[in-house]
Amino acid sequence: MKIKTKSLLWALAAALNAPNVLASNELRLNMPPGISDMSQKVYDLHMLVFYICVVIAVGVFSVMLVSIIRHRKSNGRKPATFHENIKIEIIWTIIPFIILIAMAVPATITLLELDNTDDSELSIVVTGSQWRWHYNYLDYDVQFQSILATPNEQIYGRLPKSENYLHEVDRPLVLPTNTKVRFLITSEDVIHSWWVPEFAIKRDANPGYINESWTNIKEPGIYRGFCAELCGQGHAFMPIVVIAKEPADFEAWVHSEEQRLAAEAEQEQKLLAMEMSKDELMDLGRNIYLSQCAACHQPNGQGIPGVFPKLAGEGMAVGDKTAHINIVVNGSSGTAMQAFRSSLSMSELAAVITYERNAWGNNTGDLVQAADIFNFIQGEE
Amino acid sequence: MSTVVAENNDAHAGHHHSKPTGIKRWLFTTNHKDIGTLYLWFSFFMFMLGGSFALVIRMELFQPGMQIIEPHFFNQMTTMHGVIMVFGAVMPAFVGLANWMLPMMIGAPDMALPRMNNWSFWILPFAFLIMLSSMFMPGGGPAFGWTFYAPLSTSYSTDSTALFVFSMHIMGMSSIMGAINVIVTVVNMRAPGMGFMKMPMFAWTWLITAFLLIAVMPVLAGVVTMVLTDKFFGTSFFSAAGGGDPVLFQHLFWFFGHPEVYIMILPSFGIISAIIPAFARKPLFGYSSMVYATASIAGLSFLVWAHHMFTTGMPTFALLFFMYMTMLIAVPTGVKIFNWVTTMWRGSMTFETPMLFAIAFVVLFTIGGLSGIMLGVTPVDYQYHDTYFVIAHFHYVLVTGAVFSIMAAAYYWIPKWSGVMYDEKLGKLHFWCSLVSVNILFFPMHFVGLAGMPRRYPDYALQFADLNAIISVGGFLFGFSQLIFLVVMVKCAMKKGEPAPAKPWEGAEGLEWTVPSPAPYHTFDTPPEVK
Numbered sequence: 036m037k038i039k040t041k042s043l044l045w046a047l048a049a050a051l052n053a054p055n056v057l058a059s060n061e062l063r064l065n066m067p068p069g070i071s072d073m074s075q076k077v078y079d080l081h082m083l084v085f086y087i088c089v090v091i092a093v094g095v096f097s098v099m100l101v102s103i104i105r106h107r108k109s110n111g112r113k114p115a116t117f118h119e120n121i122k123i124e125i126i127w128t129i130i131p132f133i134i135l136i137a138m139a140v141p142a143t144i145t146l147l148e149l150d151n152t153d154d155s156e157l158s159i160v161v162t163g164s165q166w167r168w169h170y171n172y173l174d175y176d177v178q179f180q181s182i183l184a185t186p187n188e189q190i191y192g193r194l195p196k197s198e199n200y201l202h203e204v205d206r207p208l209v210l211p212t213n214t215k216v217r218f219l220i221t222s223e224d225v226i227h228s229w230w231v232p233e234f235a236i237k238r239d240a241n242p243g244y245i246n247e248s249w250t251n252i253k254e255p256g257i258y259r260g261f262c263a264e265l266c267g268q269g270h271a272f273m274p275i276v277v278i279a280k281e282p283a284d285f286e287a288w289v290h291s292e293e294q295r296l297a298a299e300a301e302q303e304q305k306l307l308a309m310e311m312s313k314d315e316l317m318d319l320g321r322n323i324y325l326s327q328c329a330a331c332h333q334p335n336g337q338g339i340p341g342v343f344p345k346l347a348g349e350g351m352a353v354g355d356k357t358a359h360i361n362i363v364v365n366g367s368s369g370t371a372m373q374a375f376r377s378s379l380s381m382s383e384l385a386a387v388i389t390y391e392r393n394a395w396g397n398n399t400g401d402l403v404q405a406a407d408i409f410n411f412i413q414g415e416e
Numbered sequence: 417m418s419t420v421v422a423e424n425n426d427a428h429a430g431h432h433h434s435k436p437t438g439i440k441r442w443l444f445t446t447n448h449k450d451i452g453t454l455y456l457w458f459s460f461f462m463f464m465l466g467g468s469f470a471l472v473i474r475m476e477l478f479q480p481g482m483q484i485i486e487p488h489f490f491n492q493m494t495t496m497h498g499v500i501m502v503f504g505a506v507m508p509a510f511v512g513l514a515n516w517m518l519p520m521m522i523g524a525p526d527m528a529l530p531r532m533n534n535w536s537f538w539i540l541p542f543a544f545l546i547m548l549s550s551m552f553m554p555g556g557g558p559a560f561g562w563t564f565y566a567p568l569s570t571s572y573s574t575d576s577t578a579l580f581v582f583s584m585h586i587m588g589m590s591s592i593m594g595a596i597n598v599i600v601t602v603v604n605m606r607a608p609g610m611g612f613m614k615m616p617m618f619a620w621t622w623l624i625t626a627f628l629l630i631a632v633m634p635v636l637a638g639v640v641t642m643v644l645t646d647k648f649f650g651t652s653f654f655s656a657a658g659g660g661d662p663v664l665f666q667h668l669f670w671f672f673g674h675p676e677v678y679i680m681i682l683p684s685f686g687i688i689s690a691i692i693p694a695f696a697r698k699p700l701f702g703y704s705s706m707v708y709a710t711a712s713i714a715g716l717s718f719l720v721w722a723h724h725m726f727t728t729g730m731p732t733f734a735l736l737f738f739m740y741m742t743m744l745i746a747v748p749t750g751v752k753i754f755n756w757v758t759t760m761w762r763g764s765m766t767f768e769t770p771m772l773f774a775i776a777f778v779v780l781f782t783i784g785g786l787s788g789i790m791l792g793v794t795p796v797d798y799q800y801h802d803t804y805f806v807i808a809h810f811h812y813v814l815v816t817g818a819v820f821s822i823m824a825a826a827y828y829w830i831p832k833w834s835g836v837m838y839d840e841k842l843g844k845l846h847f848w849c850s851l852v853s854v855n856i857l858f859f860p861m862h863f864v865g866l867a868g869m870p871r872r873y874p875d876y877a878l879q880f881a882d883l884n885a886i887i888s889v890g891g892f893l894f895g896f897s898q899l900i901f902l903v904v905m906v907k908c909a910m911k912k913g914e915p916a917p918a919k920p921w922e923g924a925e926g927l928e929w930t931v932p933s934p935a936p937y938h939t940f941d942t943p944p945e946v947k
Contacts, residue, residue: 062882063867066799081796088786095782099757103775108697108764114923115762118699123758124751131750135743138793143736145795150732165572190875192481200480202877225568226662228727228802232868237798239728241663242567243656246729263727263802263870265561267568268487271873339488341555341574371572 067233070258071251074235076145084138091134149235152247155217159208163220163227163240163262164373166269166330170208173219177292180378181206182326183272187334190272202259207276209292211285212252220246223373225267231260231275239264252279267371269330299380306382306405313389313402320390323383328391331371336395343371347395356392356401360411363388376412381405435937443538446530447937448515453833454537455512456826460902462504462544463819467895469497474891477884482875490874491559492551498562502680503587504544506814509822510683511536511594514622516833518598520928520935521616523607523944528600529593536593543586550576550583561872563673566654566665570646581644588633595629598622607927609946613704616926618686620707624714625682628675631718636672639665663728670721678717681813682710684781684821685752688774690926691828692756695771696763697923702755709748709755716745726797735794742792749785753778768921769843773824776851777817784812787862802872805865811858823850823901831916834908835934842904849897856890 069075106112160171171178184203188194197203210216220229222240230237234250252258260275280288311319325334332338336347346352351359363384366374375384382405392399435441445451472493476484485493515533519526527533551557555574558564569577602623606615615623642665645651652658654665685706693700700706722730722738730738756778765771787809791797800806823846830838864883869876876884907913919929927946931939 063879064863066866067868077795077799080793081790081799084790084793084796088789092782092786095753095757096779099760099775099779102757102760102763103765106696106761106763106765108766112762112764114697114764116698117762118701118703120702124702124705127754128747128751131747135746135789138789139740139743142739142793142795146735146739147732149795149798150735190482192483196480196878198878200878201875225572226565230802230870232799235795235799237727237801241656241728244661244663244729261868261870261873265491265565265568265872267572268491268559268874270491271487271870271875274877339555341553341576342488 069235070233070254070256071235072253073149073250074233076148077235080141080145083141087134087138152217152249155215155249157211157214158217158219159210160219160221161229161240162223163229163266163273164223165225165267165371166262166273168204168208168229168273168275169223169378172289175289175293177289177296179206179296181208181276183274185272199259201271202274202276204274204276207257207278209278209280209285209288210250210252211282212255212279214282214285215249215251217247217249220248224371226264227262227266227273228264229260229275230263231258231277233258234260234277237263255279255281255284272330303380303382303405307409308406310404311382311386313393316386316389316402316404317393318386319383320386320388321394323379323387324390324394327375327379328387336391336397346391347397352391352397353399356403357411359388359392360384360403360408364408364411381408384408444534446526446534448519448527448530448533449833449935449937451527451533451537452512452514452516455508455515458537458540459505459509459512459822460905462500462508464898464902466497466500466505467898469493469500471891471895473497474888476874477876478888479885480876480878480881485874487874488556488559491561491872492557494872495558495561495564496548496551499547499558500544501814502562502676503584503591504540506680506818506822507591508540510622510625510680511591513618513683513687513822513825513829514594514598517829517928518601518619518622519605520832520931520939521619521926522602522605522610523927523940523946524601524605525938525940525943527597528605529597532593533597536590536597539586540590543583543590546579546586547583550579553579563669564640564643565669566643566646566662569643570654573647577647578644581640584640585637588637591629592633595626595633598626599630602626607940607943607946613707614946616686617689617700617703617706617710618683621682621684621686621689621710624710625679628679628682628714628717632672632675632679635668636676639668639672642668663725666725666728667722670724671718673724674721675714675717677810677813678713680818681781682714684777684818685710687821687825687828688756688777690924691770691774691824692759692778694828694921694924695768695774696760696765698759698763699925700755701758701761702751705751706755709751712748713745716741716748720745723792723794723797726794727801739792739794743789746785746789746792753782753785766922768827769838769840769847770824770828772844772847772851773820773827776847777820777824780812780816780820780854784809784817787812800865802870803865804861804869804871807871808858808861808865811861815858816854820850826901826905828921829928830905830908831920832928832931832933832935834911834913835916836908836911836913837916837920838904838908838913842900842907846897846900846904849900850894853890853893853897857887857894858890860886860890 066078066081069078158173160173162169167180167182169180181204184205185201189196189200220238220240222242224242227240228237229240236248236250238246238248256279258277262270262273331343332346338345344350351362362372364376366372385403385405385408388403392401436444442454476490515527553576557576558580560569560573602619642653646653652660654660654662689700689706719741720738722734723742726735791800791809827838827843860883864880869880916933918932927944
């Protein structure tokens with residue numbers, strides 16, 4: 036018996052220690068303390084409410100425990116017969132009420148402050164779509180989308196998982212510190228929810244409506260968040276990464292970004308006049324397909340029956356070319372197929388359509404050039 | 417003329433003394449005890465099925481990475497787990513207990529509307545067959561969570577949504593009919609002398625629950641119909657493109673959904689209020705304040721729905737209103753907990769299995785209630801919302817709350833149902849296995865939620881890995897512990913055990929203990945006199 040207890044204790048100790056051995060990341064048991072005044076206040080409120088609850092629980096459970104130990108038949112207790120006491124019943128109605136008011140007052144003050152987006156110095160439109168985030172800096176000519184950077188090989192266990200597994204993106208949102216930043220949050224398709232725990236911001240992205248929220252980051256750093264509202268099968272795969280920089284560094288970043296995007300647009304105009312070779316189109320198209328399309332239509336073009344259409348050997352990709360261009364550019368309303376005209380450049384659109392029409396045995400031989408997309412969009416207008 | 421009357425009398429007598437046997441007995445039965453038994457076994461089967469779906473979820477979440485199933489199937493599992501546990505396990509179990517116990521508790525011969533009673537049970541298996549069969553359609557079954565938020569459940573769902581909607585309608589009809597039956601029975605068929613304020617708490621809590629059901633089930637029916645027409649008939653209730661609003665869906669759903677939460681816990685309050693006095697050998701403390709507390713919880717339940725929606729972007733005024741109302745619910749709930757503790761105080765307690773489950777209920781439900789207060793505080797709910805903290809909270813009130821109370825009820829009344837005592841050793845083993853494993857399962861969810869893990873994630877970042885492994889182990893232990901419960905109940909059903917006296921519990925009160933064990937097929941043909 037003694038040996039058994041001892042070995043049990045050892046097993047327990049080993050189990051408790053295991054996290055430290057296994058963890059590649061630190062084991063966290065509580066909410067992160069805030070990195071802005073606001074999120075610090077939310078954290079403090081959380082701890083206040085938590086401690087009040089602990090005190091109540093300890094009180095109630097101690098009375099129960101004393102009762103369970105002392106008032107048992109095996110101790111020869113005779114049951115009392117009381118079953119009412121108006122005075123005590125009134126007391127234990129009023130005391131919880133007072134405790135609740137003690138919680139409600141700081142909660143109200145914090146909430147009023149949290150919901151006040153006035154006097155912001157920078158506005159960013161955050162748009163969720165299946166399954167990525169778009170960021171649009173309203174005060175600058177900068178917008179881009181941010182996609183999960185963890186490769187499929189890590190998710191499916193063919194490669195070891197990196198330190199920031201599922202918590203890394205290709206293009207993080209960059210924000211200035213010590214600036215009141217306002218987020219205008221919306222969605223293109225289903226409801227998503229933009230959440231960065233360190234900012235104490237979680238706001239639903241509702242299609243067709245805009246929600247507001249704000250933060251004022253104190254320290255430069257990297258902050259990571261998640262989509263918090265079920266948005267389909269890619270729900271766990273659209274993380275948020277925010278890099279906070281000193282205002283001067285942010286200015287430098289945003290201007291270089293403006294220049295880079297302008298240069299890209301110029302290059303795009305040049306490409307309109309140029310023909311890309313089939314190999315170039317297929318190479319670029321494959322990359323775009325894997326990052327933008329494969330989540331639904333699957334890397335092998337097989338789709339998911341009943342949910343996402345198959346592209347290999349049937350449907351759009353082997354049918355009429357203009358219809359194919361139309362659905363990729365404009366999407367298909369009422370379905371998960373979104374319009375890619377704003378998120379992909381014309382040469383990227385051309386490449387991905389060419390890829391779909393020639394990959395997985397779809398040997399249509401069709402080449403689509405950036406100019407074709409340009410003409411298609413012109414023709415629409 | 418007189419012969420006709422005599423014949424009628426004979427037919428009547430024949431109806432009473434011979435019953436069809438085999439499958440026909442169960443298909444055509446209008447007997448409240450048979451229907452209660454059907455409900456309870458159905459609910460246990462659904463509990464195991466919904467539980468096995470949960471184990472698929474826990475298997476996938478044991479380690480980071482996608483190992484066993486695909487995200488789309490994972491979403492189907494979370495959806496079906498929720499729907500089955502809410503509508504297939506917890507609610508039918510309570511209706512089963514109501515069927516068995518209410519007529520015997522209030523001295524009535526049967527439920528007031530016995531044929532409707534039969535129907536309200538027998539449509540249920542078909543509802544679940546329809547819903548489960550949708551998983552074999554192309555694209556699989558519902559994958560939008562049991563809350564089926566639009567537009568994920570409308571424009572972005574598969575065609576099997578039509579089956580989901582249809583089966584929800586059938587479940588709703590079943591619940592409404594069950595509720596009507598309870599109200600008519602409790603209001604009209606109480607034994608002479610049993611005034612409302614002399615009714616057992618279980619009858620009170622079920623009466624109030626039944627009114628909640630009748631009030632909100634039509635809202636659920638409305639909202640699923642709107643999903644159906646939005647998806648298939650071109651309406652735009654929930655689509656901004658046609659002038660609708662996706663958040664409207666959430667308001668309608670939670671206007672049903674929050675009272676639904678109390679539908680799943682008020683009958684538990686009645687059960688616990690019967691068991692604790694029985695094993696403390698002391699009358700329930702504050703009977704009338706219990707009744708008033710139950711009624712005020714039910715009333716307030718209509719004014720708190722939007723606390724599920726704090727992050728949807730409501731006006732600040734609405735946020736404040738729903739925060740205050742939510743906090744207010746803690747007052748009557750607190751009264752109930754204090755009353756149970758005071759009932760135990762200076763009693764003469766023994767700790768048979770029903771009492772163990774009842775005490776665990778009080779402790780763990782209190783933990784769930786306290787995390788509920790935390791969730792009600794809007795600014796911090798922004799952090800907790802849609803994380804595992806919420807999952808921990810509602811599993812503490814639903815599993816260690818509702819489900820533990822149902823198990824307590826099963827152990828408490830099984831001698832009356834079967835005529836034999838359950839195996840006390842196995843019962844205690846079931847209790848301790850369940851108690852330990854359920855806490856390994858749900859307690860770490862608080863931490864993983866606070867650390868930032870969102871719910872309904874098929875895969876997660878590495879810092880959540882250790883806690884998820886522990887949670888999964890707890891899940892499997894808890895799931896397999898329920899097989900002990902199955903063994904105990906099957907043994908009773910097969911009449912293996914000590915024969916039970918009419919009143920097996922020394923301190924138990926109530927009319928159900930005045931009839932022999934097992935309860936005869938028909939009880940209280942002539943109503944008892946209550947003083």
